[in-house]
Amino acid sequence: MVQIVYLTVRNLDQPIGGVIVQAAHVASLRRAGFDAKLASTHEGGLPSWVDQEAVFENSKQLAIRPDDILVMHDSLPRHVFDRFLSMPVRRVFFCQNHYFLGGTLQPHERLSDFPIDTFLCVSEPIAAYLRDVHNIANPVVIRPAIRPLIGPAGEKKVQICYMPRKRMIEFGSVMYGLRYLYPDIAVTPFASIHNRHPRDVAAIMAESAVFLSLSRNEGLGLPPLEAMAAGCVVVGYHGGGGLDYATPANGRWYDEATPDNLVHLLGETIMSLRADPDALAGLVEAGRHTVAGYTDQAMDDALLGFWRSFL
Numbered sequence: 001m002v003q004i005v006y007l008t009v010r011n012l013d014q015p016i017g018g019v020i021v022q023a024a025h026v027a028s029l030r031r032a033g034f035d036a037k038l039a040s041t042h043e044g045g046l047p048s049w050v051d052q053e054a055v056f057e058n059s060k061q062l063a064i065r066p067d068d069i070l071v072m073h074d075s076l077p078r079h080v081f082d083r084f085l086s087m088p089v090r091r092v093f094f095c096q097n098h099y100f101l102g103g104t105l106q107p108h109e110r111l112s113d114f115p116i117d118t119f120l121c122v123s124e125p126i127a128a129y130l131r132d133v134h135n136i137a138n139p140v141v142i143r144p145a146i147r148p149l150i151g152p153a154g155e156k157k158v159q160i161c162y163m164p165r166k167r168m169i170e171f172g173s174v175m176y177g178l179r180y181l182y183p184d185i186a187v188t189p190f191a192s193i194h195n196r197h198p199r200d201v202a203a204i205m206a207e208s209a210v211f212l213s214l215s216r217n218e219g220l221g222l223p224p225l226e227a228m229a230a231g232c233v234v235v236g237y238h239g240g241g242g243l244d245y246a247t248p249a250n251g252r253w254y255d256e257a258t259p260d261n262l263v264h265l266l267g268e269t270i271m272s273l274r275a276d277p278d279a280l281a282g283l284v285e286a287g288r289h290t291v292a293g294y295t296d297q298a299m300d301d302a303l304l305g306f307w308r309s310f311l
Helices: 017-031 078-086 098-103 124-134 168-181 198-207 222-229 262-275 281-291 296-310
Strands: 003-007 035-040 056-058 069-073 090-095 118-121 157-162 190-192 208-214 233-237
Touching: 003 017, 017 035, 017 069, 017 222, 017 296, 069 078, 098 124, 118 124, 157 198, 157 262, 168 208, 168 262, 198 208, 198 222, 208 222, 208 262, 222 233, 222 281, 233 262, 233 281
Parallel strands: 003 035, 003 069, 035 056, 069 090, 090 118, 157 190, 157 208, 208 233
Antiparallel strands: none
């Protein structure tokens, strides 16, 4: 049977959204009878924070046959990219963040210049970039399922959950601005989801009324979608790839160059929720409606449809 090998990054010590999505593909394919696996030089085996129905193999010990398929990703170092291109196999390029491609390619190169059979991606903004910049005629969009499925909590705290990794400066500006420009709500707690296990993220989001989105240079951006599924009011940046789902109806999105006014948007949101917990119920409901399109079934249908056609 043909092996479908999803190549992933080496450092799997902390949760990474892109790896969670790769593992979800592998698990879905295996349930459908395909010989799919996740592979890297990571020594620790399958991480506990991905779908446990996936299979992981160390790529140093993995035998690759000429009829196998390598699923390459967008963060490959150039020497690794070139090595995989030289192998006598079929290649699929799975792009989860188009902003990373400049780290692998030279300015005069486009992905269409290389012997890659077809292209997958996770959002329409990526697909548009692949078409317009890299001359890829028909990239296939396979949107991820939002896992774990997060339901609304019984009762929300007026608490702000956030992941600051990509916008530490903006987060600091907002946190201090909220404290000193809005002293009446300065005691509002913040709860970080950075490097937390998905089950902990689910619990934090379920109890938090607000998610401060600090997305930056995203191919899609999973945390805002997870927050919508948890019934949070999403406030902040869409990060580019978030335009796949961000609308004025489902979030209080912010797109200014500096964070000066983000503190006011967040402060006004907190004050509204303190005055009336249901003040933004329509926005929350629109968020749940949005995330309803990112289901296991939708991902499985698109994923299996692609692979059955490709093979």
